[in-house]
Amino acid sequence: MEHDFSVGDHVEWNSEAGMVSGKITKIHTKDVRYKGHWRRCSQEDPQFEIKSDKTDHVAMHKAGALKKA
Numbered sequence: 024m025e026h027d028f029s030v031g032d033h034v035e036w037n038s039e040a041g042m043v044s045g046k047i048t049k050i051h052t053k054d055v056r057y058k059g060h061w062r063r064c065s066q067e068d069p070q071f072e073i074k075s076d077k078t079d080h081v082a083m084h085k086a087g088a089l090k091k092a
Contacts, residue, residue, distance in 0.1 A: 028071055028086060035092040036073075036084055044092045045073040045082070057083050 028034065028047055035044040049072040051064040057072075062083060064070045070083050 028089065033092045034073060034089045036088050043075055045075040047071050048074050048081070
């Protein structure tokens with residue numbers, strides 16, 4: 024899956040609390056243990072670590088859940 028996100032990009036995603044925005048801090052392209060669970064990642068299907076703008080919360084999402092803000 025092609026993505027056009029880079030570290031430093033400002034993105035937004037839908038959460039239980041509504042739309043949230045933040046900045047991409049890392050791009051994972053290999054499987055990673057995150058908050059006690061394994062997240063499947065690859066070059067073709069990476070996951071993005073994002074720090075929320077409003078809180079210090081860090082989330083991880085696939086490209087399909089994100090859009091540039």
